[in-house]
Amino acid sequence: MGTMEERKEAKRVAIxxxxxxxxxxxxxxxxxxxxxxxxxxxxxxTVYRYFPSKxxxxxxxxxxxxxxxxxxxxxxxxxxxxNEALLRFAEGFIRWHLExxxxxxxxxxVAESGKSPEIVTTFFAAAPxxxxxxxxKFFSERLGVEHPSESIRLWISMLLAYREDVxxxxxxxxxxxxxxxxxxxxRLVLADHQRE
Amino acid sequence: MGTMEERKEAKRVAIxxxxxxxxxxxxxxxxxxxxxxxxxxxxxxTVYRYFPSKxxxxxxxxxxxxxxxxxxxxxxxxxxxxNEALLRFAEGFIRWHLExxxxxxxxxxVAESGKSPEIVTTFFAAAPxxxxxxxxKFFSERLGVEHPSESIRLWISMLLAYREDVxxxxxxxxxxxxxxxxxxxxRLVLADHQRE
DNA sequence: CATAAATCACACCGGAAAGTATGATCTTCT
DNA sequence: AGAAGATCATACTTTCCGGTGTGATTTATG
Numbered sequence: 001m002g003t004m005e006e007r008k009e010a011k012r013v014a015i016x017x018x019x020x021x022x023x024x025x026x027x028x029x030x031x032x033x034x035x036x037x038x039x040x041x042x043x044x045x046t047v048y049r050y051f052p053s054k055x056x057x058x059x060x061x062x063x064x065x066x067x068x069x070x071x072x073x074x075x076x077x078x079x080x081x082x083n084e085a086l087l088r089f090a091e092g093f094i095r096w097h098l099e100x101x102x103x104x105x106x107x108x109x110v111a112e113s114g115k116s117p118e119i120v121t122t123f124f125a126a127a128p129x130x131x132x133x134x135x136x137k138f139f140s141e142r143l144g145v146e147h148p149s150e151s152i153r154l155w156i157s158m159l160l161a162y163r164e165d166v167x168x169x170x171x172x173x174x175x176x177x178x179x180x181x182x183x184x185x186x187r188l189v190l191a192d193h194q195r196e
Numbered sequence: 197m198g199t200m201e202e203r204k205e206a207k208r209v210a211i212x213x214x215x216x217x218x219x220x221x222x223x224x225x226x227x228x229x230x231x232x233x234x235x236x237x238x239x240x241x242t243v244y245r246y247f248p249s250k251x252x253x254x255x256x257x258x259x260x261x262x263x264x265x266x267x268x269x270x271x272x273x274x275x276x277x278x279n280e281a282l283l284r285f286a287e288g289f290i291r292w293h294l295e296x297x298x299x300x301x302x303x304x305x306v307a308e309s310g311k312s313p314e315i316v317t318t319f320f321a322a323a324p325x326x327x328x329x330x331x332x333k334f335f336s337e338r339l340g341v342e343h344p345s346e347s348i349r350l351w352i353s354m355l356l357a358y359r360e361d362v363x364x365x366x367x368x369x370x371x372x373x374x375x376x377x378x379x380x381x382x383r384l385v386l387a388d389h390q391r392e
Numbered sequence: 393c394a395t396a397a398a399t400c401a402c403a404c405c406g407g408a409a410a411g412t413a414t415g416a417t418c419t420t421c422t
Numbered sequence: 423a424g425a426a427g428a429t430c431a432t433a434c435t436t437t438c439c440g441g442t443g444t445g446a447t448t449t450a451t452g
Binding site for chain 2: 029030107110113150153154156157168185188189191192
């Protein structure tokens with residue numbers, strides 16, 4: 001059955017998982033402690049033994065989500081052909097950012113950042129962002145860009161062109177649109193760099 | 197003092213304005229009907245005489261916000277010099293989208309689109325978007341782009357590069373960053389068009 | 393087995409806020 | 423002036439939900 005400490009940790013994780021589910025789908029206000037309890041197969045009492053208040057649970061959950069939400073499309077950059085590497089990264093990046101999980105996280109952060117700005121920093125402090133470092137390295141070493149941060153920023157912005165539409169439920173791009181966007185955005189950035 | 201119909205309309209507007217204030221700053225869930233009533237100098241009873249429920253009031257308010265939220269930086273496109281026209285439009289566009297009002301509207305729409313997707317369409321149905329038409333015209337007539345929608349999409353995406361940071365409270369760009377962004381984004385799009 | 397801690401099941405408290413009821417007061421139209 | 427309707431002031435009802443209390447039951451450990 002496992003030792004006591006293991007069981008306690010498992011219960012803690014169960015609660016955090018249920019809370020993640022609830023908070024992501026309902027937002028902080030509308031999230032329901034009774035539902036979180038029943039989702040995690042635990043009594044409300046027990047929830048409150050682990051987390052003293054809804055706010056505390058929320059804060060811990062955001063940190064938890066931050067730790068879980070790793071995605072590495074960085075591996076695509078290992079491709080020997082530079083252009084192909086960028087293209088594959090671009091497509092992976094676009095697709096991942098249009099999935100439900102990251103969209104719901106963004107929705108939650110946007111909704112709550114107004115009243116409690118610190119949760120955003122809480123989240124990003126827990127979320128390991130090596131993507132930026134990898135990108136910077138690629139742009140400066142394999143492309144020879146001196147100050148790559150601007151190019152990267154513009155590129156990334158273009159790659160997220162469809163995200164707001166999806167976030168607002170106005171429609172999803174299909175595979176062709178995604179591929180096309182990856183190509184166009186990458187072309188613009190590369191052309192700009194090779195210009196002078 | 198005005199006729200009856202005028203007074204009723206004025207009261208309706210007062211309520212909608214108060215509701216706009218409240219919903220934009222608190223979100224739907226946390227918005228308080230008593231506060232809306234007192235903000236509009238009207239009794240809760242009267243609020244309910246005009247709008248049968250909180251949900252109804254919310255829906256009407258979103259439509260109302262949609263009608264009010266016009267911004268025309270399109271005039272910048274009248275400048276005789278093509279490049280200058282694009283640059284001025286770009287800066288105006290960036291600045292406007294970083295103001296509180298549009299950011300709060302976006303926050304509200306993002307937060308509620310999850311549970312009630314129809315409010316997004318409600319909003320955009322009421323919001324007159326001539327900007328896109330003007331841009332399309334400019335890109336095809338003065339720049340000679342055949343299928344301008346893709347160029348426009350990429351350009352706009354780049355111009356909104358800082359918006360998410362501001363929306364999440366992670367920091368605002370200063371004047372130099374904004375000017376720089378306008379220049380870079382415009383340069384990339386123009387270069388891509390003149391390429392072939 | 394015995395003890396102590398954790399958990400359960402379930403009822404309960406208190407506050408906040410949506411929505412309603414009532415009777416008084418004001419405004420408009422005839 | 424007087425009737426009709428709108429608005430006010432205020433109190434009330436109801437429901438939901440965060441958080442707590444109690445006593446029974448399980449589980450780890452000496």
